[in-house]
Amino acid sequence: MSRFFTYLFIGFTFFWGLLCFGDDQARIIIIKSKPITPYNLTVSSFKKSFSKKYNSLKIEEILCSKSVQSTQKKLQEINSKFHTDFIFCVGTPAIKVSEIINDSIPRLAALIFSPEKKNYNFPCISINPSAKQKLAKLLQLFPKKRNIGFIYSDNSSADMTNFLTACEQYNLNPVFEKVSNPKTFSEKFEKIIGRCDCYIMFPDSRIYFPKTVEFLLRTALDKQKCTVGLSSVYTRAGTLLSFECDFEDIGKQSADLAFNMLENNFSSGKKTISPRKLTYSLNLIVADRIGVSFSKKIIKNAKYVVEK
């Protein structure tokens, strides 16, 4: 009889252990800000990577509507039935929606612009590669270009600071002007464009809007200067090249982070994480106009190329 109980105990313990150690179940809610390709790529990459880590994965995906309240209501409803273990926010609007859910549920955000400026108490993967990453890549592509031009406003002063630091690191010569009034943009731009080899744009909506971008591109083309845009959208519009993060890799990066957070009780404190991988896009038409040539390898490695 005692033997029977001994076996029973061993068997129970074994199955319990199996149940505990094999608890590779996860319930995740993904909140997507917009139904756009970069977000879609990140989300699908995240799901794909995450599913490899768990045998049983339950994912609920919510797309933010125009009304934050209605999306929050929908999120609450889903969460009350679903009892989520983790929330993954893609884009800033998704973070705003997720605020309705208790802070005790761990969360991660990706594709957020300058998260360090905001007061989020969970990790965020930035959408913009760091100044250091960008300049390093720039030097790879144009080793001879030493004078780097910038125009910034109060909105982008942090970026400017980052770039100045990075320039110092890479021994580059920054040429920059501050624009207090957008009306002085053309004047300032014309002032610096002659003195720089390459001009890098900041994501600053106070300075850059369709007309100023048009002016910038036209003037740079006239003066045969390199311009670095914010994403492949700008490369298509007429910048020579643009640096941007790899959205699929951000999905994978997010999946890895999420797994760590769930498995190792990763601290959900404030943390800004830069994208791991930097990609670039090229506009060969512009390159041809300004007399710049790229090696086949550079062209091949480009994520997107505007062909001649």
Next chain:
Amino acid sequence: MKIGLSTKITIFFVLQTLISGLLLGYFLINLQKSTLLEQFDERANLLLDSMAVSSEFPLLMADKTALSKIGNYSLRRRDVVFCQISDSSRKTMFKEGTTFEKIGLKKYTKTVVTKKMLDNDAEDMILGVGTLIKEEIGTISLYFSLQNLVNEQKKVKKTIFAIVSCSILISFCLIFVLARHFVTHPLRELIMGTNKISQGNLDYKVPVKSSDEIATLAKSFNKMSEELKKAEAQNKTLMKDIESYNEKLEKSNKDLQNFVYIASHDLREPIRKISAFGDLLSSSVQDQLDEDQRENLDFMIDGSERMQTMIEDLLTYSRVTTNAKPLQEINIHEIVDDLIKLELAYPIEESKGTVKILGNLPLVKADPSQAHQLLQNLISNGLKYQSSEKKPEIIISGEDMKNGMIKIFIKDNGIGIPQRFTKEIFAMFKRLQNKNRFKGTGIGLAVCERIVSRHGGEIGVESTEGNGSTFWFTLQGTI
């Protein structure tokens, strides 16, 4: 002035064309006016749009030099006389030109807008999906002179006027030719046919060349001429018959008149003998006859005397046509005077009556003896048919009827004639009174009627029984 049918039709259609042309012209001018105005607006708005695009960046950058170039470029454009570009705070960035124009000005304004992203939307900026918002950054005002528009409208008016005038001229010629060919010419052929038929050519046929109303009329006309031809043939036959009857009638009349004349003339002699010898017999055997025999003899003598009078009267009646003399100018006044003095002197005196002539009786054209007879009969009737209580009063007067005829009135104060007999009394042997009271044959007034008829006049009487009668007759005047 004689206006032909083709001219009338032409005038009618030309008027119609003119009215339609004017209406069409008015419509076209208005249409063209609105089209020109639309084109003007379109040109102006196009210029404004292009200026707005060009001045978007200069306005954003407050670039007065660039704005000045844009403004001056617009002023070089036709019709633009004034240009003003202001920024969003209504501050004038460019102002040039004049706002005075004789003909008039039209102002066009365009707000210049630019597209911007929302602040702090850097994420969307990187992704290239941000929502762009429109922001007003300035205003462009252009004043356009209407001079060229007015000139163009004048040109259009002239062109339309020329087109309408030409169309009226062409339609005039066309309608005139067509009206002549299709209306006037067939009608002329009809008129020619009518003339030929009126000239007696009933064999003429109007040519029928079409199937319209005029052709139907021509067919009817030809049918009518055929009917006329038939009717003429019938008329000829009838005329022959009438002529034959007339000849017979004239012969019969002549025979009758001869018979009356011969009968009355030849009967007069034996009757006169009966009367004369009756008187002789009466005076020679008066003492030998008893009362009845004497009365019978008196009846015989009286009968022969009345027979004699009747024959005389019949002879007078027949002489109206047989002894007719040519008409000549006569004085009725003189005839009446002669009658009063001679033929009617005894009856007037016997009846103690009076015969008066009112005024001067006009001259007439008549057979003197028959006029004499006419007046004598009428005056003697007035003296004869009188009540015993009254003295006869005869008044003769005359009146110029203004139609070339003279009307003579013989008014008496006699017994009068009942209204119903005023026409019958002119018939032969018609007597209204007992022959024992008023002697007579009933031929006198018939003679009067025959005389007046022969002179182309009329005779009549107006009378009230018991209040006298007024006989009248008309004869030709001398003028």
